Each structure stands twice: as C-alpha cells, then as structure tokens.
Amino acid sequence: MTVSKFRLFRDTSRRILALSMPYFRSDERWQARGLLAAIVALNLGAVYMLVLINDWNRVFYDALQNKQADVFWHQLSRFALLAFAYIVIAVYKFYLTQWLELRWRAWMTRHYLDRWLANHLFYRLELARYAEGAAHQAPPDNPDQRIQEDVNLFTSLTVSLSMGLLNAVVTLASFVGILWSLSGNFAFSLGGSDYNIPGFMVWMAVLYCVAGSVATHYIGRPLIGLNFGQKRYEADFRSHMGRVREYSESIALDLGSPVENENLKQRFGRLMANYIALIKAQKRLVWFTNFFGQAAVVFPFIVAAPRFFSGAIQLGELMQIASAFDRVQGSLSWLVDNYDSLASWRATSDRLTTFEENLTHAQAVPEGLRTELGDDLQIDQLSIQLPNGQPLLAPSSAHARAGQKVLLQGPSGSGKSTLFRTLAGLWPHAHGTLSQPQRVMYIPQKPYLANGPLRNTLAYPDAASTYDDEALCEALCQAQLPHLCTELDREDAWSQKLSGGEQQRLALARVLLKRPAWVMADEATSALDEDTEQLLYQRLVALTQSQGGGLVSIAHRPELARFHNTRWRLEEVSSAPRRFRLVSESI
Structure with missing residues (x-):
C-alpha cells in the first residue's frame, strides 16, 4: 500500500x-x-x-x-x-x-x-x-x-x-x-x-x-x-x-x-x-x-x-x-x-x-488518410469507418476533374455527410489517398454564423476589411438577401435572427463573395424554395466554371440533377452491418 x-x-x-x-x-x-x-x-x-x-x-x-x-x-x-x-x-x-x-x-x-x-x-x-x-x-x-x-x-x-x-x-x-x-x-x-x-x-x-x-x-x-x-x-x-x-x-x-x-x-x-x-x-x-x-x-x-x-x-x-x-x-x-x-x-x-x-x-495518432493538394478532386482506395470502428465505406476510388459537377447521392444513413467531411480532411477514421483541389470552399447544411457585425459574419473567417461594402452588398444581392445590405454594421446573434433559409443564403453569399474555384456543398439549399434553389445553383455553376474549378454537392431533390453532369452514388454492399461503396456514373 x-x-x-x-x-x-x-x-x-x-x-x-x-x-x-x-x-x-x-x-x-x-x-x-x-x-x-x-x-x-x-x-x-x-x-x-x-x-x-x-x-x-x-x-x-x-x-x-x-x-x-x-x-x-x-x-x-x-x-x-x-x-x-x-x-x-x-x-x-x-x-x-x-x-x-x-x-x-x-x-x-x-x-x-x-x-x-x-x-x-x-x-x-x-x-x-x-x-x-x-x-x-x-x-x-x-x-x-x-x-x-x-x-x-x-x-x-x-x-x-x-x-x-x-x-x-x-x-x-x-x-x-x-x-x-x-x-x-x-x-x-x-x-x-x-x-x-x-x-x-x-x-x-x-x-x-x-x-x-x-x-x-x-x-x-x-x-x-x-x-x-x-x-x-x-x-x-x-x-x-x-x-x-x-x-x-x-x-x-x-x-x-x-x-x-x-x-x-x-x-x-x-x-x-x-x-x-x-x-x-x-x-x-x-x-x-x-x-x-x-x-x-x-x-x-x-x-x-x-x-x-x-x-x-x-x-x-x-x-x-x-x-x-x-x-x-x-x-x-x-x-x-x-x-x-x-x-x-x-x-x-x-x-x-x-x-x-x-x-x-x-x-x-497517425493519419490513416494521406492527403495532398492538386488541381482536381481524386480519391484512391478510400475506406471510412465510424468512430466505434464499424466499417461504413468499402475501399472506393473516384475522380472529379475541373469542369465536372458531381452530385453525391445515396440512401439515408449511407454516409454522405461523413464522406463530405472526409473530402474536407476532417474525418479521422478514414484510410486511403485523397487529392484535394486548391481554392475550395465547403458549405455545411447548417452554417456557422458568428455573433457580431453582419460584415464580419459575411466575410468569416476572413477579416471584414478585406472586402469593401460594394463587394459585400453584391454578394448579398446575388444570394437573394438584398434587404441585408443596410445591416452590414448591425451587431446581432445572426443564427437566431435569421431564418433557416436566410442562414443558408448567407453561407452561399460567402461563397459568391470569395469566388473559390471549387465548391463542395452538403444539402446547402435544403431550406430554400425550389425557384431560389435553382437560381443559386445556376450562380454556383457559373462561378465554378468561370474560376476553372468544379462542384460537388449532396442533394436529394431530383430537380438539381440538371445542374450536374456526374453522379457519385453510394451503393449498399452489406446489410449487417450496413456497408457501402462509391460508384461513379454520368448523368
């Protein structure tokens, strides 16, 4: 003792x-x-x-x-x-x-x-x-x-x-x-x-x-x-x-x-x-x-x-x-x-x-996923597990080149959002090789909106001083939020102040403001009406084409398929436990 x-x-x-x-x-x-x-x-x-x-x-x-x-x-x-x-x-x-x-x-x-x-x-x-x-x-x-x-x-x-x-x-x-x-x-x-x-x-x-x-x-x-x-x-x-x-x-x-x-x-x-x-x-x-x-x-x-x-x-x-x-x-x-x-x-x-x-x-903890930067999005023998070690994605490979617009789909619980996190380099329970494009922005379904002046929330995580008022207002107008142009200096809890659709449009306004080459979106327009959703997807497609990049999005509405030319589909290969593989096909 x-x-x-x-x-x-x-x-x-x-x-x-x-x-x-x-x-x-x-x-x-x-x-x-x-x-x-x-x-x-x-x-x-x-x-x-x-x-x-x-x-x-x-x-x-x-x-x-x-x-x-x-x-x-x-x-x-x-x-x-x-x-x-x-x-x-x-x-x-x-x-x-x-x-x-x-x-x-x-x-x-x-x-x-x-x-x-x-x-x-x-x-x-x-x-x-x-x-x-x-x-x-x-x-x-x-x-x-x-x-x-x-x-x-x-x-x-x-x-x-x-x-x-x-x-x-x-x-x-x-x-x-x-x-x-x-x-x-x-x-x-x-x-x-x-x-x-x-x-x-x-x-x-x-x-x-x-x-x-x-x-x-x-x-x-x-x-x-x-x-x-x-x-x-x-x-x-x-x-x-x-x-x-x-x-x-x-x-x-x-x-x-x-x-x-x-x-x-x-x-x-x-x-x-x-x-x-x-x-x-x-x-x-x-x-x-x-x-x-x-x-x-x-x-x-x-x-x-x-x-x-x-x-x-x-x-x-x-x-x-x-x-x-x-x-x-x-x-x-x-x-x-x-x-x-x-x-x-x-x-x-x-x-x-x-x-x-x-x-x-x-x-x-050693990284199981090898990541590198490139011009395209490419995964090679990528496998994903849940935090408890249960396999989710069988080793899969796929390649999205500049100019491609990929629609990621699969049944509920197949791991679409988990694959999205993996492509962003966040998910630690993954193995294989991932080549990420440069100048990329990720849009989650529920964006983070910092409290404070709206201009800071819109420019996040960049400093608001990076953009002038004209650029900020133009991004808001493109995202169908023109009424917020007069609110740039207003301090508020924007995640509480704005509706779910307005929050998603504000996240899209960030993308339109910063003009990345690649955009990856996880149900980023799920709270929008059909007309607004299609208008904003047109602008996202136009943005990525003008910047020489590509688009990868998770969406359930079949109407959005027309904005994409490639489908990545999660196909079930095992039911107990549920396990999927990624299949690429043209639309």
Missing part, C-alpha cells in the same frame, strides 16, 4: 511538473523567472522581518514588565519602522504574485487554445466521445471550462501554494533555532531514572503538527474527488443551458420545454448532491482545523507556564517563546491550513493533465 501511494505521488508530481515547466521554458521565460525570483526574495525578506519582530517582542514585553518607559517608547518607534518595512514587502509580494499569475494564465490559455484549435483537434476530441471501446483514454468533458476556469485556478493555486510552502519552510528554518534556544530542557524521572529532553518546545510543536497533519489528511481526503466532480457537474449544467439557448427555436417548436426542464433539473440535482457532499466534507475538515488552530493559541503558554511561574523566564521571553512557537507551529501546520486549497488544486491539476494527455494523444 505504501509503495503504491508513493508511486501515485511520484506520478502525480511528474504530471503537475510537466504542466508547470513549459511556461518557465517558453519565450517569456526570463520575465517569468525574474518575477518568480523577485517573489521568492520578497518572501525571504518577509520572514526576516518576522524574525526581527520576534526579537522585538522580547525587548518590548520585558520593558513593560520592568516599567522601563524609555525602552518602551524606543521600541514603539522601532516597531513602526519594522512594520512599515514589512508592509512594503507584503504589498509588493502581493502585486508581483498577481502579475506572475496573470502572465502565466495568459500564456497557458494561449498555449491550449493554439493546440486545441490546431489541426481540428477540437473536432476530433468531440468525435472521440463516440468511439466505444476505444483503447485510448476517454475524451475530456467540457474543454472550454478546462481552458477558461481550470487554467486560472491552476496558475493561481500553484503560485500561492508553492510560495506558501516556501514561506513555511523558510519560517521553520528561521524560527526552529530560536525556539530551541528559548525552550530550555525538560527534565523528568521515570522508573527511578532521570531524563532530560533538550529543545522540548520544538518537539512538542513537531508532535502537535504531525498529529494534526495526519488527521487532516484522513478527514479531508474525500475533498479531492468531490472537487473534481463538482467542476464537471457545474460545467455540464452550464453547457446544457447553452444548448437550450442555441436550439431554442427547435425546442420550442417540438414543445420540448418540459423535457429540457427535466434534463436541466437532473443535471442540477447531480450538481447539488455533489455540492452537499462537498459541504459536509468541508464541514468535518473545518471542525478539526478550527479546533486545531484555537488549541495552538494557548498550547505554548500551557507548556511554558511552569518556567514562567518559577521565575526561570520573564514575560518578554515567554512572549518570544509563544511567538516563535506560533511561527514554527504555523509552518509545520501548512498542510492543515491549506488542505482544502490543496484538494481543489489537485482536482484542477487532474483535469488539466487529462486534457493535456488527450491533446497529446490526438496529436500523436
């Missing part, structure tokens, strides 16, 4: 160190190391001031006991200087610590955003949720929370806890010698023999704090798992409310409010149940830590009182012993005082390390 706990501690330490070190080795390493060195120096300075104040206690209280007014007033002026120096150190220690936390959080946030959004990892991590029985670790829940909240907590808690531990160690090293020299020897007889324990107060402080730390660990250990779970339940609850807001119209039309209300209440119920368990665990810990802290106030006086009443020490020395004991006991009680924060830090660190491991795994 001890060996396994040691290995767990060692592995956890390595993972946390792996999270922490990249920032201090980054391009900001000199600023980071400089801030850290300054904070360490200020912590050492603060401990040194406490040593001076501890010595001041002895002189000051002796002056009170001996009624030495001149010494009393002199020591008050000395205390003012010591206190002022300590305040200056404390203020700048706080200020520089906040700056280090801020800069570290900013760097880690940028670092994880770059990795999460690179090479479509954010998409692949979501797909991995459906990979039943996959050998790799389950994908992380709520990556947004891990980047936004967990990074913030990790940096702030790491800095505060590490500096607190450093301060405790330095304080212990500084005051243990003082307490040893002041505490004297403890002599007692047992079984006819005389015993003498030097530095008795030090040993009492060690015994007191070791007992308290062990008890705190066993009382507070459940907090680690409960904190981890609380963060997950909070994020799940918030995420589902966001989905209700995003799909508000569909839910309202389906009269799904009672169902969503029940789903949210269930998630909130799990959140509250975990929170109640967390509160109860914290209550037990608070009971003990407060008892431990209050007992520590009088403990040194109880132990040192016999020497004071016997006249062996004066009041000033008694107060110095109490002050030194408080510093030593406070240093040794660092675990007791910070266990709740440590539990939260451990849970946050675990969430970030699992996120880091999943990102690393996703980056390291």
Whole structure:
C-alpha cells in the first residue's frame, strides 16, 4: 500500500511538473523567472522581518514588565519602522504574485487554445466521445471550462501554494533555532531514572503538527474527488443551458420545454448532491482545523507556564517563546491550513493533465488518410469507418476533374455527410489517398454564423476589411438577401435572427463573395424554395466554371440533377452491418 501511494505521488508530481515547466521554458521565460525570483526574495525578506519582530517582542514585553518607559517608547518607534518595512514587502509580494499569475494564465490559455484549435483537434476530441471501446483514454468533458476556469485556478493555486510552502519552510528554518534556544530542557524521572529532553518546545510543536497533519489528511481526503466532480457537474449544467439557448427555436417548436426542464433539473440535482457532499466534507475538515488552530493559541503558554511561574523566564521571553512557537507551529501546520486549497488544486491539476494527455494523444495518432493538394478532386482506395470502428465505406476510388459537377447521392444513413467531411480532411477514421483541389470552399447544411457585425459574419473567417461594402452588398444581392445590405454594421446573434433559409443564403453569399474555384456543398439549399434553389445553383455553376474549378454537392431533390453532369452514388454492399461503396456514373 505504501509503495503504491508513493508511486501515485511520484506520478502525480511528474504530471503537475510537466504542466508547470513549459511556461518557465517558453519565450517569456526570463520575465517569468525574474518575477518568480523577485517573489521568492520578497518572501525571504518577509520572514526576516518576522524574525526581527520576534526579537522585538522580547525587548518590548520585558520593558513593560520592568516599567522601563524609555525602552518602551524606543521600541514603539522601532516597531513602526519594522512594520512599515514589512508592509512594503507584503504589498509588493502581493502585486508581483498577481502579475506572475496573470502572465502565466495568459500564456497557458494561449498555449491550449493554439493546440486545441490546431489541426481540428477540437473536432476530433468531440468525435472521440463516440468511439466505444476505444483503447485510448476517454475524451475530456467540457474543454472550454478546462481552458477558461481550470487554467486560472491552476496558475493561481500553484503560485500561492508553492510560495506558501516556501514561506513555511523558510519560517521553520528561521524560527526552529530560536525556539530551541528559548525552550530550555525538560527534565523528568521515570522508573527511578532521570531524563532530560533538550529543545522540548520544538518537539512538542513537531508532535502537535504531525498529529494534526495526519488527521487532516484522513478527514479531508474525500475533498479531492468531490472537487473534481463538482467542476464537471457545474460545467455540464452550464453547457446544457447553452444548448437550450442555441436550439431554442427547435425546442420550442417540438414543445420540448418540459423535457429540457427535466434534463436541466437532473443535471442540477447531480450538481447539488455533489455540492452537499462537498459541504459536509468541508464541514468535518473545518471542525478539526478550527479546533486545531484555537488549541495552538494557548498550547505554548500551557507548556511554558511552569518556567514562567518559577521565575526561570520573564514575560518578554515567554512572549518570544509563544511567538516563535506560533511561527514554527504555523509552518509545520501548512498542510492543515491549506488542505482544502490543496484538494481543489489537485482536482484542477487532474483535469488539466487529462486534457493535456488527450491533446497529446490526438496529436500523436497517425493519419490513416494521406492527403495532398492538386488541381482536381481524386480519391484512391478510400475506406471510412465510424468512430466505434464499424466499417461504413468499402475501399472506393473516384475522380472529379475541373469542369465536372458531381452530385453525391445515396440512401439515408449511407454516409454522405461523413464522406463530405472526409473530402474536407476532417474525418479521422478514414484510410486511403485523397487529392484535394486548391481554392475550395465547403458549405455545411447548417452554417456557422458568428455573433457580431453582419460584415464580419459575411466575410468569416476572413477579416471584414478585406472586402469593401460594394463587394459585400453584391454578394448579398446575388444570394437573394438584398434587404441585408443596410445591416452590414448591425451587431446581432445572426443564427437566431435569421431564418433557416436566410442562414443558408448567407453561407452561399460567402461563397459568391470569395469566388473559390471549387465548391463542395452538403444539402446547402435544403431550406430554400425550389425557384431560389435553382437560381443559386445556376450562380454556383457559373462561378465554378468561370474560376476553372468544379462542384460537388449532396442533394436529394431530383430537380438539381440538371445542374450536374456526374453522379457519385453510394451503393449498399452489406446489410449487417450496413456497408457501402462509391460508384461513379454520368448523368
């Protein structure tokens, strides 16, 4: 059991160190190391001031006991200087610590955003949720929370806890010698023999704090798992409310409010149940830590009182012993005082390390699909699987040259949209060779419309400044949206503001604005009336012909066949499980 706990501690330490070190080795390493060195120096300075104040206690209280007014007033002026120096150190220690936390959080946030959004990892991590029985670790829940909240907590808690531990160690090293020299020897007889324990107060402080730390660990250990779970339940609850807001119209039309209300209440119920368990665990810990802290106030006086009443020490020395004991006991009680924060830090660190491991795994997974750029669209021995490993597309080959207009069709569930994602280079569960044309745009059935000014939404992902108002308005008019020409600077939630047909026309306006050579559309006009659909297809065909490219579209309406000269048909070759192959034919 001890060996396994040691290995767990060692592995956890390595993972946390792996999270922490990249920032201090980054391009900001000199600023980071400089801030850290300054904070360490200020912590050492603060401990040194406490040593001076501890010595001041002895002189000051002796002056009170001996009624030495001149010494009393002199020591008050000395205390003012010591206190002022300590305040200056404390203020700048706080200020520089906040700056280090801020800069570290900013760097880690940028670092994880770059990795999460690179090479479509954010998409692949979501797909991995459906990979039943996959050998790799389950994908992380709520990556947004891990980047936004967990990074913030990790940096702030790491800095505060590490500096607190450093301060405790330095304080212990500084005051243990003082307490040893002041505490004297403890002599007692047992079984006819005389015993003498030097530095008795030090040993009492060690015994007191070791007992308290062990008890705190066993009382507070459940907090680690409960904190981890609380963060997950909070994020799940918030995420589902966001989905209700995003799909508000569909839910309202389906009269799904009672169902969503029940789903949210269930998630909130799990959140509250975990929170109640967390509160109860914290209550037990608070009971003990407060008892431990209050007992520590009088403990040194109880132990040192016999020497004071016997006249062996004066009041000033008694107060110095109490002050030194408080510093030593406070240093040794660092675990007791910070266990709740440590539990939260451990849970946050675990969430970030699992996120880091999943990102690393996703980056390291070899690509089964070999992709290259060319003038045409060509697939060679392309096979596709579902995330759970079930085959979907048998090895197939096809070629679409410039000037061709391909209509992709097949029965429901045959994998048309999955093939579309594969042609876009998004689908990770594919093998074979894919040659993608240059200057290509993909239009999904439900386009993404960013919130903000309409000109930004129309130009997305390009900068709106790339296009003048005349070009933007012309694209809107070609997409049958002339009424939006006066709305270019209006900020709105366009996915909520526009109807389904308007959203699809806005996505087509993007294509007409940017004028790619190749266009690949997945049911991109399914929400349009027949006349508007045919008009926009005419413009898409004209666009691709003028740019020397081609068109690949998924569509169910038979009327659209006349805009294409080639059909790629998904033909079923196996029914259990359903498996298809791609067949190319002329229209």
